[in-house]
Amino acid sequence: MSERTSGLKGQPLDRRRFVKTAAVVGGAAALPDAFGAGVSLAADATKTLVVASPATPQGLDIEFDVSLGSIDVLGALYEYMLGYEKIPDPQNPEVMREDTSVRPDKKNGLALRGRLAEDWEISPDGLKATFKLREGVVSNWGNPFSAKDVKWTWDRKFNLKGQGIFQTAVLGLKTPDQIKIEGPNAISFNLEKPSPILLKQQCNLANPIYDHAKCSEVGGTDDPWATKFLQNESAGFGPYRLQQIVRGQQAVFTARPDYWDQKPYFDTVIMREVPTSASRLSLLTGGAVDIAQFLQPREYESLKNAPAATYDAVRASYMIWLELNTKMPPFDNVKVRKAMNLAIPRQEIIRTIYYGLADPLTAPMPYIYPMADQSFFTYGYNLDAAKAMLAEAGFPDGFKTTVSYNAGDPTQEPIALLYQTSLRQIGVDVQLEKLPAGVFYENVTKRQKPVIFYLDSPWTPDPGYSTFLYFHQKSYVNYSNYANDEVDRLIEAGLATLDDPVRIETYKKVQQILMDEAPWGFIAYPKYTVARKKDLKGMTYYVSNNLRFQDFRRG
Numbered sequence: 336m337s338e339r340t341s342g343l344k345g346q347p348l349d350r351r352r353f354v355k356t357a358a359v360v361g362g363a364a365a366l367p368d369a370f371g372a373g374v375s376l377a378a379d380a381t382k383t384l385v386v387a388s389p390a391t392p393q394g395l396d397i398e399f400d401v402s403l404g405s406i407d408v409l410g411a412l413y414e415y416m417l418g419y420e421k422i423p424d425p426q427n428p429e430v431m432r433e434d435t436s437v438r439p440d441k442k443n444g445l446a447l448r449g450r451l452a453e454d455w456e457i458s459p460d461g462l463k464a465t466f467k468l469r470e471g472v473v474s475n476w477g478n479p480f481s482a483k484d485v486k487w488t489w490d491r492k493f494n495l496k497g498q499g500i501f502q503t504a505v506l507g508l509k510t511p512d513q514i515k516i517e518g519p520n521a522i523s524f525n526l527e528k529p530s531p532i533l534l535k536q537q538c539n540l541a542n543p544i545y546d547h548a549k550c551s552e553v554g555g556t557d558d559p560w561a562t563k564f565l566q567n568e569s570a571g572f573g574p575y576r577l578q579q580i581v582r583g584q585q586a587v588f589t590a591r592p593d594y595w596d597q598k599p600y601f602d603t604v605i606m607r608e609v610p611t612s613a614s615r616l617s618l619l620t621g622g623a624v625d626i627a628q629f630l631q632p633r634e635y636e637s638l639k640n641a642p643a644a645t646y647d648a649v650r651a652s653y654m655i656w657l658e659l660n661t662k663m664p665p666f667d668n669v670k671v672r673k674a675m676n677l678a679i680p681r682q683e684i685i686r687t688i689y690y691g692l693a694d695p696l697t698a699p700m701p702y703i704y705p706m707a708d709q710s711f712f713t714y715g716y717n718l719d720a721a722k723a724m725l726a727e728a729g730f731p732d733g734f735k736t737t738v739s740y741n742a743g744d745p746t747q748e749p750i751a752l753l754y755q756t757s758l759r760q761i762g763v764d765v766q767l768e769k770l771p772a773g774v775f776y777e778n779v780t781k782r783q784k785p786v787i788f789y790l791d792s793p794w795t796p797d798p799g800y801s802t803f804l805y806f807h808q809k810s811y812v813n814y815s816n817y818a819n820d821e822v823d824r825l826i827e828a829g830l831a832t833l834d835d836p837v838r839i840e841t842y843k844k845v846q847q848i849l850m851d852e853a854p855w856g857f858i859a860y861p862k863y864t865v866a867r868k869k870d871l872k873g874m875t876y877y878v879s880n881n882l883r884f885q886d887f888r889r890g
Contacts, residue, residue, distance in 0.1 A: 382601055386882070388606050392404040392405040393582065398497035399498070403629070408606070410881055413573045414544060415544065419435055419446055421875060426649065427649055443457060452466040464523060465521060468480065478546050484547045485522045486516050487551075488547070490511045506536060531838060546572070585607045586605075587605050590885075612630045615630060616634045616866070619866055650703050651703065652793065654792060655858045657788060658782075659675060659815055660815060662816040665730060665734055668729075670724050674728065676853050677716070677717050677721035678716070679858060683716075688750055688753070693861045698846060703796075704798065708842075708846045737785055737786065738766075738768065741775040742771050744790065768784075792878070799838070802849070803827075808820075825845045829842050
């Protein structure tokens with residue numbers, strides 16, 4: 336798709352025409368009244384947010400789908416038990432962000448605010464958390480919110496065995512019986528050991544609360560957890576409802592007049608699929624869209640002097656690294672893994688590929704998270720040291736290997752090429768394997784490649800959650816096949832105490848071991864960057880790296 340579309344040949348695609356094509360895609364009956372006959376599109380445009388995205392949501396069920404388009408709509412369709420307080424970003428005060436820091440002055444040491452849960456109490460021994468639920472809340476289907484919705488939501492995780500397996504395991508929850516209804520508007524989580532992340536998990540994007548009445552109605556006995564329904568619809572308590580979805584073209588959302596909290600500024604949100612970043616950029620600078628997602632780093636540079644568009648870039652939980660397969664020779668040798676790290680030209684990568692929109696990856700978890708420790712990073716670019724390390728490992732003449740990367744990520748190929756050149760200088764002969772986006776993640780999860788790129792972020796801002804996710808032997812995301820019993824023990828110990836000073840020392844040791852044993856090739860912390868119209872305000876950063884439409888307004 337370019338600045339002009341095949342359906343409108345010869346006509347520049349301005350905002351009026353771009354928005355109007357949304358009505359054509361699904362028919363007037365499928366869209367809000369704003370697109371009906373006789374209504375001024377120019378007037379409606381002020382209350383319509385148009386987002387140019389690489390893809391429409393492929394699925395709406397977080398249990399099975401965490402694709403980019405899908406996570407960007409979760410926070411609009413669903414509501415959560417708790418949320419973090421918001422603070423201005425230290426580097427970009429126009430952007431707000433979650434306050435995820437340790438706050439001794441706040442309840443339970445966290446800057447949390449009630450959402451679906453009005454209040455909460457943790458027992459003195461840390462084994463029971465009781466939540467008082469908000470009354471007067473209804474779902475997008477008109478069903479009242481109650482403790483049954485929370486209970487059903489967590490029961491679903493146990494029964495479906497999707498990503499919810501990790502969400503329950505990291506809390507130490509072993510059976511659904513540990514989550515108990517204490518009354519119509521109260522629910523408790525009952526643990527065998529204290530969990531320092533129990534409250535944080537109530538904010539995690541992966542843990543929305545479902546309308547159990549609607550899900551039970553549509554699922555019946557054949558589909559008791561409503562997996563078919565939730566793939567294409569929503570049943571939640573968030574500020575928007577899904578009006579229409581045509582995969583490969585667009586999704587349309589409308590603000591709910593019966594939402595319990597402040598009504599969003601935008602009545603309608605249109606997420607249009609625009610596969611190429613150059614086309615998304617052109618639509619933004621031409622005024623046809625309000626937000627252009629996931630541009631290439633060099634394209635953000637072009638907005639610095641744009642008259643009506645700009646971009647926000649903030650430090651984020653994103654990390655990009657190389658999975659060094661610790662079960663596959665020669666990467667079962669820690670000295671080889673260290674040599675691979677010493678040969679990564681991070682500064683050149685950040686300067687020439689990210690155009691400064693990244694920082695070096697210097698810890699095994701996001702540097703913006705509490706208790707992250709960057710002091711154990713010892714892998715500054717040093718080819719002489721890398722070659723010496725290879726000799727110590729028994730490879731004085733180097734070796735041959737393959738580095739696999741995602742063809743769908745425009746930064747990975749140029750990074751791979753720079754790395755290939757660097758490794759050649761220490762005797763490592765690398766064949767680059769370009770994997771189509773459609774099969775890339777399948778190859779990651781099979782854990783059969785010697786070296787493969789990975790970009791991800793842990794959605795709970797905690798060292799225990801982060802290190803369990805990527806390095807514990809029982810984690811489904813431990814794609815480097817890393818195995819260290821002491822690290823597992825320390826991670827588990829830190830997840831079973833509420834004592835922050837003890838946790839700091841525990842995870843300091845975890846990070847020291849991980850950085851020394853180098854199961855990753857540490858590359859960069861890419862910044863979360865959003866291109867937008869200059870008159871669009873309200874950008875807020877979440878550690879789940881997703882938009883929430885309700886944050887935005889015209890300025």
